[in-house]
Amino acid sequence: MDYFRHTIVNKKGVKMNVIDLFSGAGGLTEGFHKNGYRVVAQVEKDRWACETLKTRAIYYYLKERNDLDIYFQYLRLGAGYRNIEACRRLIYEKYPELEEKLSIEIINKKFGQPEVDPEATEITEIITSIHSAAEYNDVTEIDLIIGGPPCQSFSLVGRGRMRDAVLDDPRNMLFLYYKDIVNEFRPKAFIFENVPGILSAKKGAVFKQIKEEFSGIGYTLLSGHSENDKENILDFADYGVLQHRKRVLLFGYRSELNYHYPDFGEYKLEWNCPKSTMTAISDLPGLEPGKGEDFSVAPYPSLLGLNDYQCLMREDSIGILNHKARPIQEKDREIYKIAIERANNGLQLNYKELPEKLKTHNNQSSFLDRFKVHKMDSLPHTVVAHISKDGHYNIHPDLKQARSFTVREAARIQSFPDNFKFEGPRTAQYIQVGNAVPPLMSGMIAQSLFNFLRDAN
Known part of the structure; x- marks a missing residue:
């Protein structure tokens, strides 16, 4: 490479x-x-x-x-x-x-x-x-x-x-x-x-x-x-x-x-692998919302089947840092699942298309793509500092997990190596990742x- x-x-x-x-x-x-x-x-x-x-x-x-x-x-x-x-x-x-x-x-x-x-x-x-x-x-x-x-x-x-x-x-x-x-x-x-x-x-x-x-x-x-x-x-x-x-x-x-x-x-x-979301993050442990570790080092789940991007990210690393999923309201998780299913079929969720019981925003004329999935087999979209406020624009593509990106997953998309530790509360970590070159x-x-x-x- x-x-x-x-x-x-x-x-x-x-x-x-x-x-x-x-x-x-x-x-x-x-x-x-x-x-x-x-x-x-x-x-x-x-x-x-x-x-x-x-x-x-x-x-x-x-x-x-x-x-x-x-x-x-x-x-x-x-x-x-x-x-x-x-x-x-x-x-x-x-x-x-x-x-x-x-x-x-x-x-x-x-x-x-x-x-x-x-x-x-x-x-x-x-x-x-x-x-x-x-x-x-x-x-x-x-x-x-x-x-x-x-x-x-x-x-x-x-x-x-x-x-x-x-x-x-x-x-x-x-x-x-x-x-x-x-x-x-x-x-x-x-x-x-x-x-x-x-x-x-x-x-x-x-x-x-x-x-x-x-x-x-x-x-x-x-x-x-x-x-x-x-x-x-x-x-x-x-x-x-x-x-x-x-x-x-x-x-x-x-x-x-x-x-x-x-x-x-x-x-x-x-790269000798597809340029996609899963190329960047598929080797990281799956998490339920609210689970994971903010500061401790978590072990890698496997050394097998790594692509060259993942090998590069793991260089000089002893494990996974900053990998804790946000807790999520059940209503938002339902929306995430709908958005993921749409994304897996190549579609972007339009807010107007949600069932009425899941709509909480009065504004239905702008920001209709406010729930956006990083599609599994596509190149990720831009990660920005707004990820610190909510995860709606950075949804993980795995339907079983149905959550937003952790700091480490966003950092992988941004190409920060795994040995790079982000200090501070998780909100501050997200801002640091989103603002970075x-x-x-x-x-x-x-x-x-x-x-x-x-x-x-």
Whole structure:
């Protein structure tokens, strides 16, 4: 399988230094970790996502030292979100430098204006924190900045729900803080991941402003190979990710370098199995609603009959994490069964078609596909953060289970490896998974950019 052949591209020990902004749980960072970059600093506003980033940084630190056994000991402790630090003591006792390293490199701060948002931090303070992380790592030059400001206000669904209020949404302006970091550290290039709506927001005015802002600090911004921005929307499924996920990858570079847009398809993945929901999750234990484990490590049910995707997900893993099914009301479970039966016949449930006794929504003119199954033999649809609110749009295709996806099943669709532990309450875990860049896609981005920047230099 091509993934094994390509990883790791950075075989000579050359480190490229990267800063990750709006990190979330680290889906984008994962591909850069795996491909030998030095992740100097990560900035993320959410407390639980930062705990996940710390756990993942621990994993890579221990992997470099061929000491994953102690990481697995941590996983076996089943650390819940109330005792994470206590359980990490066994790691810190052996590697005391890790505690300081994590406190410096993972920056739990929110971009914004403190006079408007009391939870926000001044940009100058965040810049100071990143400089401290660079100094801690003896880094004097940043090669690359990665990240994507929160995208809800650019998404078509967001604009439909928020209507005209989206025009004044402060999230539209978060790219300005990204620009400030770029201007301060002057990397050769940056990658800016976002939803396609960023190209059409305010009839293209938002994207035009973004390009002008970066041009003002000496950077050229490209949305893809075509001069027509709308032709540059990517579906990550075309690159081998087992999920339809349409996004744009904006590539910026110092204008004097005269780069072109990289070829992210150079490392696209080919599988020896069907691209389907069951390819991604069929080896995970079946669960009744409300059953499973949030934090403990569950054993794999079988080592037989695994496809190459499942083998990849199980690499360096001792079992299954974050695999507990939501409890579900009996009425919703009846609806799920109807939706699954329809999906198994190639049909999408229309809310209007439900028996009257099962209808609880007055709105029968929009969102009629609010119950949606990831069809067994089809490519999964996009997993988004709304999965944290209910599971209606992420129904498991097995009629016997008739429930929504667990965090681990959603993570499998997103291509997070099984040894990737999501910290925090289950709701926070779902948000982290739904907001993430699929790690397999980030791996392709990281490999392409490493070779691109090396050859260009």
